[in-house]
Amino acid sequence: MSEVKYSKKHEWVSIDGDVGTVGITKHATEQLGDIVFAEVPDAGKALTNGGEAAVVESVKAASDVYTPVTGEVVEGNAAIVAEPALINQDPEGKGWFFKIKITSPDELAALMSKADYDKFVEENPS
């Protein structure tokens, strides 16, 4: 069973060995509304914790998706590029954005558990 951690910028990362799968939370998709465009990073791209990694756009606006961990992209999810609605339908499943080879596993300690994230959202409604 892989462990899932959450960031304050509303990303989740599911950790399986040294590979993390990153997406945006259900709460984030609810804030964005219907997603009509997604851009994901190419394999091989180096990403730094907190840096811009992907883009989602709703009818109204474009938003950056940040990576919650440092590493090298293993794969971008072509399925959400072809069908952005997947992100709304299954944000923490088929709507994942990219897989990343985690190079600084120490960073994971700064991320939140599901319970802590839920509490964070409750305390910081936007």
Next chain:
Amino acid sequence: MSHLKTALFDFHKASGAKLVPFAGYEMPVQYPLGIAGEHTHVRTKAGIFDVSHMGQFSIIGDETVCKQLEQIVPIDLSLLKLNQSKYSYLMNDQGGIDDDLIVTKLEDRISIVLNAGCKHNDIKQIKTAFKQPAEFVLHDELSLIALQGPKAVSILESFIPGVSNLKFMNGGSFSFKDKSVYVTRSGYTGEDGFEVSIANELAQTFCETLLTNTDVAMIGLGARDSLRLEAGLCLYGHDLNPEISPIEADLVFGITKHRRETCDFIGGSVVKDHLTNGIKKKRVGIQPEGTIIARENAKVFKDDKEIGLVTSGGYGPSVSAAVAMGYVDFNCSEVGTSVELEVRGKKYPAKVCLLPFYKKSYAK
């Protein structure tokens, strides 16, 4: 700074609206249905828009009112029939557009609907243009509520009998709950629909009455923006501004035919020059070729040369594609011209295209 509120503010809140500052007002940007859902609702059923932030302005006076207003609004008001509306704009002395507006001729007055963010300056400009006395009234006591969509006519007719006889861009006085309302068949969504000028005290009851029909939903400014963009309609402050002439904006229809020849209005010499000698830039539709969305301020390139700027862009839910409009160099403005749009530092192919992206026929 506190924002102004329309008479429907509490009703919007109670309806679950997300409120945002807009043109000095706190306005609903979306309801629980969401922007894309609201957009589609208007295209298929009917939606209510609170546009009470816009200025409902009257000029009351003798027969000189029309001639005086024509100094600054380039239409022929004597050609307008009673209760007929016309889209035009307020000109400035640089030949630019200070606001776009809808003028309606009533028995005792000219009624004008002005953009919220422009209304106070507009009124100042209009008063300055008037050399003879007239009475100017900004109707803060009235709300303006639009009902738009293919089902708008049958729904509004069921509550305000007679409105279905109105032709597009025509209005009339009707009665709702024994109070007089002024209804025009108009809107800014690319759909058939109406705009109802109604006393503030009745505004909420009116909305609640319309909402008893399950085909009616409240619609926010977010969907209003995507609807008007698909319909190729300009948003003042984005697609139009004081430095852009009506010719550059491709809105020549807002100038009455014979006045395009005389150009006897404020800024007329610039318009005349643009009509005679041509323009350097022109507003066009821009269709991205892939799925990339180019929004306001995206640069437009042709053969690596910057040739223009997107002034409105987004996703069009009814055409299931990205849509944009903007200004490009005149020699790149022909429909079909291949251009590139810069988004997040990368260039993507697009084509200059005809507006609107979405077209529906109005009730003529």
